Amino acid sequence: xxxxxxxxxxxxKVLLIVPVLLGLVLGIAWFVSSMKDEYVSDASIKxxxxxxxxTAFEFNPYLSAAxxxxxxxxxxxxxxxxSAAVLARANDQIGECGVPALTYYDLLGGTSIxxxxxxxxxxxxxxxxxxxxxxxxxxxYDEYTGVFDLKVQADAEExxxxxxxxxxxxxxxxxxxxxxxxxxxxxxxxYANIVDITKPxxxxxxxxxxxxxxxxxxxxxxxxxVTLAQLQAAQDLANASTSGSATFELYDPPNEPNLPIxxxxxxxxxxxVMGLAAGxxxxxxLFFVLWRRDRTVRMATDLNFLGNGAPVMSLxxxxxxxxxxxxxxxxxxxxxxxxxxxxG
Amino acid sequence: xxxxxxNTKRLGRSRARKPALSASEERNQLLAxxxxxxxxxxxxxxxxxxxxxxFAARYLVKEEPQGLLLGVVSAESGEGRTTVSxxxxxxxxxxxxxxxLIEMAAxxxxxxxxxxxxxxxxxxxxxxxxQERASIEDVVQPTAKGNLWILPAGQNGKHDGRVLSxxxxxxxxxxxxxxxxxxxxxxxAVLEDEEAPSFVGQLDGAVLVVSAGKTTVDEVNATMALLGxxxxxxxxxNQVHEHAPRWLASLLEA
Numbered sequence: 001x002x003x004x005x006x007x008x009x010x011x012x013k014v015l016l017i018v019p020v021l022l023g024l025v026l027g028i029a030w031f032v033s034s035m036k037d038e039y040v041s042d043a044s045i046k047x048x049x050x051x052x053x054x055t056a057f058e059f060n061p062y063l064s065a066a067x068x069x070x071x072x073x074x075x076x077x078x079x080x081x082x083s084a085a086v087l088a089r090a091n092d093q094i095g096e097c098g099v100p101a102l103t104y105y106d107l108l109g110g111t112s113i114x115x116x117x118x119x120x121x122x123x124x125x126x127x128x129x130x131x132x133x134x135x136x137x138x139x140x141y142d143e144y145t146g147v148f149d150l151k152v153q154a155d156a157e158e159x160x161x162x163x164x165x166x167x168x169x170x171x172x173x174x175x176x177x178x179x180x181x182x183x184x185x186x187x188x189x190x191y192a193n194i195v196d197i198t199k200p201x202x203x204x205x206x207x208x209x210x211x212x213x214x215x216x217x218x219x220x221x222x223x224x225x226v227t228l229a230q231l232q233a234a235q236d237l238a239n240a241s242t243s244g245s246a247t248f249e250l251y252d253p254p255n256e257p258n259l260p261i262x263x264x265x266x267x268x269x270x271x272x273v274m275g276l277a278a279g280x281x282x283x284x285x286l287f288f289v290l291w292r293r294d295r296t297v298r299m300a301t302d303l304n305f306l307g308n309g310a311p312v313m314s315l316x317x318x319x320x321x322x323x324x325x326x327x328x329x330x331x332x333x334x335x336x337x338x339x340x341x342x343x344g
Numbered sequence: 345x346x347x348x349x350x351n352t353k354r355l356g357r358s359r360a361r362k363p364a365l366s367a368s369e370e371r372n373q374l375l376a377x378x379x380x381x382x383x384x385x386x387x388x389x390x391x392x393x394x395x396x397x398x399f400a401a402r403y404l405v406k407e408e409p410q411g412l413l414l415g416v417v418s419a420e421s422g423e424g425r426t427t428v429s430x431x432x433x434x435x436x437x438x439x440x441x442x443x444x445l446i447e448m449a450a451x452x453x454x455x456x457x458x459x460x461x462x463x464x465x466x467x468x469x470x471x472x473x474x475q476e477r478a479s480i481e482d483v484v485q486p487t488a489k490g491n492l493w494i495l496p497a498g499q500n501g502k503h504d505g506r507v508l509s510x511x512x513x514x515x516x517x518x519x520x521x522x523x524x525x526x527x528x529x530x531x532x533a534v535l536e537d538e539e540a541p542s543f544v545g546q547l548d549g550a551v552l553v554v555s556a557g558k559t560t561v562d563e564v565n566a567t568m569a570l571l572g573x574x575x576x577x578x579x580x581x582n583q584v585h586e587h588a589p590r591w592l593a594s595l596l597e598a
Contacts, residue, residue, distance in 0.1 A: 010587035310576040
């Protein structure tokens with residue numbers, strides 16, 4: 001900044017400061033006029049994904065169950081179908097609250113979905129009505145439950161198909177291993193009395209082939225049992241009418257809030273700061289215009305362009321208590337100061 | 345405080361008498377009342393005089409001058425040229441044998457000439473000398489300083505081709521050069537009076553008065569172009585008002 005710019009700022013200080021103050025005042029007025037109590041109702045949802053479900057579909061194994069679930073819920077919320085279903089549920093009930101029906105933008109603007117740990121998802125809704133907030137949270141939860149129940153059921157049915165195939169393979173492997181083992185033992189009559197490798201003393205047998213075949217029988221047998229258990233769990237999930245309860249469970253139901261939420265610093269400051277910023281922009285624009293329009297000489301350095309070495313000396317403005325004088329008296333005073341009068 | 349009291353009291357008194365007095369009578373009366381207090385009432389005027397003395401000593405009369413002809417010029421009227429001329433003439437009188445201030449600029453509009461403002465006697469003035477109706481000795485008027493004289497514009501002070509005829513002008517300048525150590529001309533505004541540049545061209549130098557916040561860079565350029573080769577002895581930037589606090593300005597300069 002040059003001295004000339006500084007001088008301009010102070011010369012027009014009132015003109016430059018008025019837009020800033022006006023912007024601030026308007027920003028505060030805007031905040032006050034739009035200020036209203038807001039209520040938040042929330043619900044905590046426990047989400048767990050059964051380990052037997054396949055992980056190939058829409059599931060990031062590097063995120064927690066809550067994070068995966070949150071992503072899925074946030075993704076679903078702005079879709080027309082889902083939001084319309086939630087609004088239909090909520091608007092059916094909020095008539096009792098004496099407020100207008102919610103819109104798509106109300107729903108999106110007020111809803112917040114965040115993971116609160118590894119398995120808990122927090123679902124909340126902010127509204128100017130304490131009555132509406134819990135209704136919307138409940139509607140959201142119900143709609144999410146419906147959607148994710150179907151999803152889990154679909155996953156479970158996929159899992160049943162998958163584990164049925166796996167069980168067939170496991171059974172086939174078990175049969176093959178048992179056949180191989182029996183064939184080998186039949187060629188070794190001395191092993192007849194310890195056919196059952198689970199009996200004490202079987203480990204004493206030093207025949208490597210015998211041990212390999214008998215271990216294979218045991219492994220395939222165990223594998224079969226595990227696969228069978230997973231298949232049964234998947235079948236149970238797929239057949240259950242409320243399968244969501246296993247993966248999407250409401251821990252803390254939404255309640256009607258007693259007190260409005262406290263306004264944060266950001267909420268309080270945003271509008272006044274916006275007004276202030278607008279005022280500053282206007283002031284900067286005024287400054288620019290004044291700067292560009294002022295072609296007058298104001299200080300000695302403005303005469304540097306003369307370039308002929310002529311000395312420049314500044315004379316101050318004669319002011320203060322002479323304001324009461326007619327303008328022509330400035331000359332009179334100058335003349336008198338220099339002894340120019342016929343009365344001397 | 346005392347200065348304020350003096351001003352308020354005396355101006356108030358002069359206003360109270362206004363219906364009974366003519367404008368010139370009122371002016372003369374006020375002049376008589378405040379002349380002794382002016383340096384106290386108006387310390388800034390004393391500062392102005394001091395600054396102009398410094399300017400004159402450094403840039404106008406480094407050695408004892410004889411027959412120096414100087415013009416005080418400005419781009420437009422209303423830039424404080426006449427006020428500066430008055431101050432500069434007083435300053436020069438403090439350091440030279442004798443000085444004459446020649447009023448050339450006919451004041452525009454209702455603003456009176458400094459001859460009237462200072463309460464000097466009306467005379468044929470410069471116009472009379474140029475028209476050979478009077479001699480310089482007849483029309484110059486003394487001041488309280490003793491070695492400072494004033495040559496008013498005269499009753500027919502408006503400039504036309506007849507008033508500023510080349511031969512009469514040359515003769516006037518020659519007389520002034522021989523009679524006074526310094527002759528200071530309050531020249532009409534250069535951009536308003538087309539004869540002013542050629543007149544200044546006959547002088548030994550010029551002092552340019554620029555009004556801060558009023559005179560534009562373009563006007564200064566145009567004035568300099570019209571003055572051509574006239575030696576510019578200095579520029580007085582008048583009516584400077586520093587709006588920014590001095591401490592802040594000095595911070596920026598540092």
